[in-house]
Amino acid sequence: MPPPAIPEPAHAEVDSMLSRKFGKEIANYFAGSPLNRVSFLRTDNVFLSAALKHPSTSFLLFNNLAPLAKDSTQLEYVNFEDVRPLIGDDPYSKSEEQMIEEYNSTVTISQLLFLGLDEDKRSGFEWKSIYHGSPYFALDVTPKGSVSSAAEKLIETVKSRSLQFVEGRMHMSLPAPQAAIYAQARALLDWNARNPFCAGCGQPTLSINAGMKRTCPPKDMASVTEQSSIGSTTDAKPAKDRPDCVTRKGISNLCFPRTDPTVIMAVISADGERVLLGRQKRWPPHWYSTLAGFVEPAESVEEAVRREVWEESGVKLGRVVIHSTQPWPYPANLMIGAVGQCVPGGEEIILKHDPELEDAKWVNMAEVKEALEVGTSGLGEDPEPGYKEGGLRLPPRTAIANQLLTAVTGGFLEGAVTAPRI
Known part of the structure; x- marks a missing residue:
């Protein structure tokens, strides 16, 4: 069964200053x-x-x-x-x-x-x-x-x-x-x-x-x-x-439905050649994803990205930019996707601060790109054809983590527009 399509970007056919500078708007699954x-x-x-x-x-x-x-x-x-x-x-x-x-x-x-x-x-x-x-x-x-x-x-x-x-x-x-x-x-x-x-x-x-x-x-x-x-x-x-x-x-006298902001981030090494990935103990073997966590009161999105990455992995980030967002109805999160780059000398992985992750590691861009082609799947599902046992596994296209990794391996860091998604 082929994976479901991702929603089309809003007004993708309209030319504007914003679209020329930043590319088409990214629409994630559960939106659109x-x-x-x-x-x-x-x-x-x-x-x-x-x-x-x-x-x-x-x-x-x-x-x-x-x-x-x-x-x-x-x-x-x-x-x-x-x-x-x-x-x-x-x-x-x-x-x-x-x-x-x-x-x-x-x-x-x-x-x-x-x-x-x-x-x-x-x-x-x-x-x-x-x-x-x-x-x-x-x-x-x-x-x-x-x-x-x-x-x-x-x-x-x-x-x-x-x-x-x-x-x-x-x-x-x-x-x-x-x-x-x-x-x-x-x-x-x-x-x-x-x-x-x-x-x-x-x-x-x-x-x-x-x-x-x-x-x-x-x-x-x-x-x-x-x-x-x-x-x-x-x-x-x-x-x-x-x-x-x-x-x-x-x-x-107002009580409206709540939405909990959550940051999820693709973390890039200082030289731009590697991506930081983490895994929880309950995940299948070789299955990794981007880091994530809740935004706290009186905290900007950028600050939350830097704090969560340091607490979970010990890695220190500098510049953070927003990529896209994804509604997540389990039960009521808004996943705010970001890309952050490590400061020089801040790449050491330390898991002792907040022991939420079983493991975290730096993975080179080529390996991430290959995993995006053959190693994606939902939890409990088999990877795509062509996957070799022992290789890196990543979340499916319907997850914003996948979109973030696709972006950083597809030209986002150079300001280029990524290839169309099918």
Whole structure:
């Protein structure tokens, strides 16, 4: 099976001062989504209601964060009639203000996300004669609470169509546009699932903004529901006021999905002839990659690159430049790809600072280039044809580490544009 294509650079056909100086923009796997997110419409429940029920609308289902697919190379979508038994006739029939006012912490709601509009598909859906395209949503069908029965029925229905929920991280074989849609949906579903309670007061939160924000409602209708369940019609209680919460004051009332910046870097020797590679103990034999680590608070990207390289390998870097970035939905990272060059005399490898790596070594450019041709693969996968046992193994093209190594062995250091990727 051939590896999936990498997303095309944005506006690759447009000539500009920037493209002439720096080359075409680099697009990495999990980026390059075909969807216009129209983020400013996420609070418009009338728009969301119309998009939800349009005949061209696609729903991507997830069960415990595993997406619905034909196989590991093709996602599969369902329509509104398929999901109606789980989400009801119109979950967007009320404004966000009404939803917050009527919030009931005892009611289980399957997480629904609006992902965007595919403008390349002129399917008849339009909004205010300005925004066009087929709407895309994602839905968490994991059985839980009062929706367990409906969720289980939906799962059985789609499985009867010879479809499956693909487990694990085997989603780097998807076509690039589908991988980007999957990455967006997975990251948002994971964030919602991890934040059911308010960090300020510990009370349950409500998902709004079509899945892009969580809020801490000031009242809870659960007390009214409890009173009604007793059967009393004369002593009905008003909705219970919840404790004061810092998230409802001033501009602190925002809780949006997090993205954790992570640096990943190709490190070049002072003479420009070698590349620093490292490996973790759990990796297959001969498998190496570029170094990486999290950006810390009050730290620039360049500083994070230099710090992480020194902590993990003892190598000291001078100049650092940004190459490209890659979304990484496991669970919510933005990989910031960089190239850094070692200062003269700073190439000694010392692994005792932060014992994260099992090994680190300098590899000459020719060996890296050969490994990029025949020694790449995902973890647990076989290398490409032509690989000789004992040779260097590297991450696949879908990993930004591969793109960084391709760049430094293909002319990036001389300011040349690398050869087109196929």
